[in-house]
Amino acid sequence: MSGKDQNKENKKFSKNLISWQKDFGRHNLPWQKQINPYKVWISEIMLQQTQVKTVLPFFEKFMQKYPDIKALSKSRIEDIFELWTGLGYYRRAENIYKSSQIIKNKHNLIFPSTFEEIIDLPGIGRSTAGAILSLAFNKRYAILDGNVKRVLERYFAIKAEKNIDKELWKFSENLLPKNKNDIYSQAIMDLGAIICKKKSPLCEKCPVSLDCKSFKFDLTNVIPIKRKKIIKKEKDLNYFLVVKNKNLILMQKNPNKGIWANLWCPLNFKTKDDCKKYLKKINLKPNIYHYASIKHNLTHMKLNINIYRINVENYPISEEFYWKNIYDKIATAKPFVEIIKKLTEELENENSLLFKAKKGT
DNA sequence: AACGCGGGGAC
DNA sequence: GTCCCAGCGTT
Numbered sequence A: 001m002s003g004k005d006q007n008k009e010n011k012k013f014s015k016n017l018i019s020w021q022k023d024f025g026r027h028n029l030p031w032q033k034q035i036n037p038y039k040v041w042i043s044e045i046m047l048q049q050t051q052v053k054t055v056l057p058f059f060e061k062f063m064q065k066y067p068d069i070k071a072l073s074k075s076r077i078e079d080i081f082e083l084w085t086g087l088g089y090y091r092r093a094e095n096i097y098k099s100s101q102i103i104k105n106k107h108n109l110i111f112p113s114t115f116e117e118i119i120d121l122p123g124i125g126r127s128t129a130g131a132i133l134s135l136a137f138n139k140r141y142a143i144l145d146g147n148v149k150r151v152l153e154r155y156f157a158i159k160a161e162k163n164i165d166k167e168l169w170k171f172s173e174n175l176l177p178k179n180k181n182d183i184y185s186q187a188i189m190d191l192g193a194i195i196c197k198k199k200s201p202l203c204e205k206c207p208v209s210l211d212c213k214s215f216k217f218d219l220t221n222v223i224p225i226k227r228k229k230i231i232k233k234e235k236d237l238n239y240f241l242v243v244k245n246k247n248l249i250l251m252q253k254n255p256n257k258g259i260w261a262n263l264w265c266p267l268n269f270k271t272k273d274d275c276k277k278y279l280k281k282i283n284l285k286p287n288i289y290h291y292a293s294i295k296h297n298l299t300h301m302k303l304n305i306n307i308y309r310i311n312v313e314n315y316p317i318s319e320e321f322y323w324k325n326i327y328d329k330i331a332t333a334k335p336f337v338e339i340i341k342k343l344t345e346e347l348e349n350e351n352s353l354l355f356k357a358k359k360g361t
Numbered sequence B: 001a002a003c004g005c006g007g008g009g010a011c
Numbered sequence C: 001g002t003c004c005c006a007g008c009g010t011t
Helices: A003-024 A037-046 A052-065 A069-073 A077-084 A091-106 A115-119 A126-137 A146-155 A165-174 A181-195 A272-281 A334-360
Strands: A233-244 A248-253 A264-269 A288-297 A301-312 A321-325
Touching: A003 A181, A037 A052, A037 A091, A037 A126, A052 A077, A069 A091, A077 A091, A115 A126, A126 A181, A146 A165, A146 A181, A233 A272, A233 A334, A264 A272, A264 A321, A264 A334, A272 A288, A272 A301, A288 A334, A301 A334
Parallel strands: A233 A301
Antiparallel strands: A233 A248, A233 A264, A248 A264, A248 A321, A288 A301
């Protein structure tokens, strides 16, 4: 096909998508109502590698607590972590916090509107920047998320066995319309989510099926090519619920790398023996009870988490630890939410038994 | 270019 | 149980 013809095809693609979006696209997502750059930004960060349905309750909570950049800029990182508990990819929470400080100090609390300024914010890469610029500012920038990749690979019948983002970016940019870039970006994502689904795409309802090479050559079940599956490593982890006075739990801040980086979790040792040695070292009785076992599946590993309980009367004060009251809000990783809740209930029970015993004597 | 980073929806 | 999601930052 000549360059001129290709150009014509590209125009038809965006025109069809924009027209389709008006009738069949998504218009009632919470970040689309009274749209502004702040909402688009927060939603785009939450939606990185995370399905819409999962994001919805987190987004609502976030907007209630931080309705605008000013409110967000007064936050503490711990508060954002607390709100992020269970959503995963916790680096995103940190990046939102850091960005809020940059927007306060550099941009006078106004969300920036140029590509350079936006991509300069932590946690915002080329695709998220493109999404914000098109959706919130109606500027002519491309996106390349999971939906768009799948649509492009199918439409152009690209059999990619490895990373071909460089080419896909080129395709994505070539297809951009001159106007209505806000509707177009929404349209191509909606198409991927609603029509051009990973499994059983609804080609009969697709506005661009007639020009789709995979549809034409019956390749929609082959493309996109399945990526070779990763073998999950199994990992055993040991966490220790150190309980003091039946209402305090010892929490420890994770290092700035690895899983749950910078998040507060219960005390962690490689083995139970390591924990025993440590307790002896600080003159505590090494009374450790097995408390629970949790299997936690992640994308890249399978975790077997053993939880132990230790009752102590005192504990040395240190900067890397803090005592969390069982009634305080939790800013931690998902597996510990339920465990701490369970522990809280049991401690309440133990406390009431203790109370009764005292009363009886 | 490849990898690590969470948790869960969809099938 | 498997795949992968409105990706980014690091190596």
